[in-house]
Amino acid sequence: MPPKITTELLRQLRQAMKNSKYISEPIQAYIVPSGDAHQSEYIAPCDCRREFISGFTGSAGTAIITEKHAAIWTDGRYFLQAAQQIDKNWTLMKMGLKETPSQEDWLLSVLPEGSKVGVDPWIIPADQWKHMSKALTSAGHSLVAVQENLIDPFWTDRSARPSSPLIVLGLNYTGMTWQDKITSLRTKMADRKITWFVITALDEIAWLFNLRGADIEYNPVFFAYAIIGRSSIRLFINGDRMADPAVKEHLQLNSSSKPEFEVQVLPYESILTELQGVCGGLGPKEKVWISDKASFALTEAIPKIHRSLTPSTPICLAKAVKNATEIEGMRRAHIKDAVALCELFAWLDKEVPKGTVTEISSADKAEELRRQQKDFVDLSFPTISAVGPNGAIIHYSPLPETNRTLSLNELYLIDSGAQFKDGTTDVTRTVHFGTPTAYEKECFTYVLKGHIAVSAAVFPNGTKGHLLDSFARSALWESGLDYLHGTGHGVGCFLNVHEGPCGISYKTFADEPLEAGMIVSDEPGFYEDRSFGIRIENVVLVVPAKPKYNYRNRGSLTFEPLTLVPIQVKMMNTDMLTQKERDWVDEYHKQCREVVGAELERQGRHAALQWLIRETQPIA
Numbered sequence: 001m002p003p004k005i006t007t008e009l010l011r012q013l014r015q016a017m018k019n020s021k022y023i024s025e026p027i028q029a030y031i032v033p034s035g036d037a038h039q040s041e042y043i044a045p046c047d048c049r050r051e052f053i054s055g056f057t058g059s060a061g062t063a064i065i066t067e068k069h070a071a072i073w074t075d076g077r078y079f080l081q082a083a084q085q086i087d088k089n090w091t092l093m094k095m096g097l098k099e100t101p102s103q104e105d106w107l108l109s110v111l112p113e114g115s116k117v118g119v120d121p122w123i124i125p126a127d128q129w130k131h132m133s134k135a136l137t138s139a140g141h142s143l144v145a146v147q148e149n150l151i152d153p154f155w156t157d158r159s160a161r162p163s164s165p166l167i168v169l170g171l172n173y174t175g176m177t178w179q180d181k182i183t184s185l186r187t188k189m190a191d192r193k194i195t196w197f198v199i200t201a202l203d204e205i206a207w208l209f210n211l212r213g214a215d216i217e218y219n220p221v222f223f224a225y226a227i228i229g230r231s232s233i234r235l236f237i238n239g240d241r242m243a244d245p246a247v248k249e250h251l252q253l254n255s256s257s258k259p260e261f262e263v264q265v266l267p268y269e270s271i272l273t274e275l276q277g278v279c280g281g282l283g284p285k286e287k288v289w290i291s292d293k294a295s296f297a298l299t300e301a302i303p304k305i306h307r308s309l310t311p312s313t314p315i316c317l318a319k320a321v322k323n324a325t326e327i328e329g330m331r332r333a334h335i336k337d338a339v340a341l342c343e344l345f346a347w348l349d350k351e352v353p354k355g356t357v358t359e360i361s362s363a364d365k366a367e368e369l370r371r372q373q374k375d376f377v378d379l380s381f382p383t384i385s386a387v388g389p390n391g392a393i394i395h396y397s398p399l400p401e402t403n404r405t406l407s408l409n410e411l412y413l414i415d416s417g418a419q420f421k422d423g424t425t426d427v428t429r430t431v432h433f434g435t436p437t438a439y440e441k442e443c444f445t446y447v448l449k450g451h452i453a454v455s456a457a458v459f460p461n462g463t464k465g466h467l468l469d470s471f472a473r474s475a476l477w478e479s480g481l482d483y484l485h486g487t488g489h490g491v492g493c494f495l496n497v498h499e500g501p502c503g504i505s506y507k508t509f510a511d512e513p514l515e516a517g518m519i520v521s522d523e524p525g526f527y528e529d530r531s532f533g534i535r536i537e538n539v540v541l542v543v544p545a546k547p548k549y550n551y552r553n554r555g556s557l558t559f560e561p562l563t564l565v566p567i568q569v570k571m572m573n574t575d576m577l578t579q580k581e582r583d584w585v586d587e588y589h590k591q592c593r594e595v596v597g598a599e600l601e602r603q604g605r606h607a608a609l610q611w612l613i614r615e616t617q618p619i620a
Contacts, residue, residue, distance in 0.1 A: 004055025076484025175325025333423025391533025408434030
């Protein structure tokens with residue numbers, strides 16, 4: 001697919017950068033981040049400004065446009081994709097490579113003296129604003145807030161902001177009422193002497209109120225803000241969705257609830273004026289809690305003396321540690337997901353030799369099979385269905401013009417997941433339908449060894465996930481290989497498939513320590529450009545471990561796989577595995593056979609059951 005031609009768009013943006021209709025004085029550079037006003041990773045079409053101006057569709061990246069230059073920064077997941085999608089007007093900046101300048105350094109090298117750099121204050125997180133502003137100011141430039149987004153005036157076919165109906169989640173899914181969650185939050189506020197808490201992250205609002213929506217594809221969230229006081233609750237949300245009787249009853253909008261649980265519903269756009277009103281009435285020692293990743297616009301509305309910034313909000317932490325009901329739901333969701341995938345692979349084994357299955361038809365089949373499972377709501381992200389060289393594009397999504405046919409002589413990687421009412425799934429398997437080469441098997445086995453090293457790891461309480469990242473790479477590193485993405489991310493419970501504040505990645509040291517009840521992915525990989533991609537991904541639950549000793553009474557943790565889908569033995573060079581690793585594979589496959597086999601039997605899916613039994617035989 002040819003890249004989007006952006007010459008005219010850049011001309012219009014550069015004109016807007018000088019137009020007094022939008023800005024008080026001209027700016028010499030304009031920053032276009034990926035996110036929305038809630039700093040979401042996945043965003044609604046009306047917020048895809050960086051994609052509109054650059055043509056690059058990846059979920060992470062920042063575009064910066066000056067009078068003469070246009071550059072885009074993205075991470076290793078998207079190097080190949082971005083290179084294919086941007087035209088000659090753009091320079092690709094590959095983050096993480098030592099020759100790549102940071103955004104600040106690049107700006108300092110291209111800006112004329114005393115320049116003004118503009119950005120929409122609603123879209124830049126406060127922590128990034130602070131960092132960028134400091135770097136620019138120290139070199140004699142300034143970062144300025146441009147209140148009207150400069151892309152919007154010439155984005156003529158921009159869609160309206162979605163306002164989908166809300167889903168009410170009962171205690172059987174959440175394990176805790178929203179009133180209890182508010183009470184627990186207020187206890188944490190009192191402990192920290194906080195008077196008000198401003199919530200901007202969409203998944204935090206959905207989790208707190210036990211509501212879900214569909215305003216952003218694949219993410220069951222809805223556009224809203226909330227301000228929680230010691231005895232008041234303000235929810236900022238648009239549309240007639242609050243008129244739904246089920247929602248009214250759930251939030252007790254009509255009934256006389258206790259005053260401290262009375263929800264005041266206000267227009268979405270009124271958040272700034274309401275927050276300014278709250279701040280105007282603060283006593284000298286009163287504090288307002290807000291995430292340091294909230295927009296600069298909202299953060300700046302809180303006077304510095306009253307502002308209490310937090311890298312991980314108390315909701316973010318509470319949401320990450322799943323309760324018993326949520327864990328049970330996640331187990332159920334992963335069993336249903338495994339049923340669908342066993343059916344898919346059984347079908348592929350039969351159909352691929354006929355030469356009629358493509359990346360798109362395989363992804364569609366996976367979705368069709370998942371839809372047959374109870375409480376299915378949506379996919380959890382666009383399916384990565386990749387044959388041969390397309391597998392080397394880490395976040396590849398098949399399009400009609402790139403769609404390859406599955407065959408007996410190329411690797412096939414499928415990374416897919418679902419949103420069920422009881423949980424969120426995310427699983428990757430790499431398979432071969434013919435005979436893999438010795439090199440493909442060797443690389444697959446290094447990745448498998450890394451996957452097992454993380455999954456079987458035993459580590460002390462208080463360990464941060466980034467310390468486990470090298471466990472996943474050790475076998476690859478020994479052979480001079482590596483991969484350019486993190487090893488794992490937190491996973492929500494019928495929420496965002498990528499969730500903070502925990503993860504397993506060398507890219508961040510700001511992650512929170514892992515604790516029992518957290519759910520993360522374990523997904524090392526290896527990618528040979530223009531040839532193939534390999535990734536093995538399970539979602540795993542952090543559980544207590546009982547090693548021989550208990551140093552200083554710290555206690556230990558390990559992982560329990562929730563994903564129960566066979567890992568193709570044909571792809572393994574079993575001579576490279578230690579006895580411990582072989583035992584891990586056999587034990588994992590036994591669990592797949594017993595747990596998923598029972599469900600396949602119950603659902604009467606006999607062809608998939610036969611496939612599962614074949615694929616989970618002990619290693620010879």
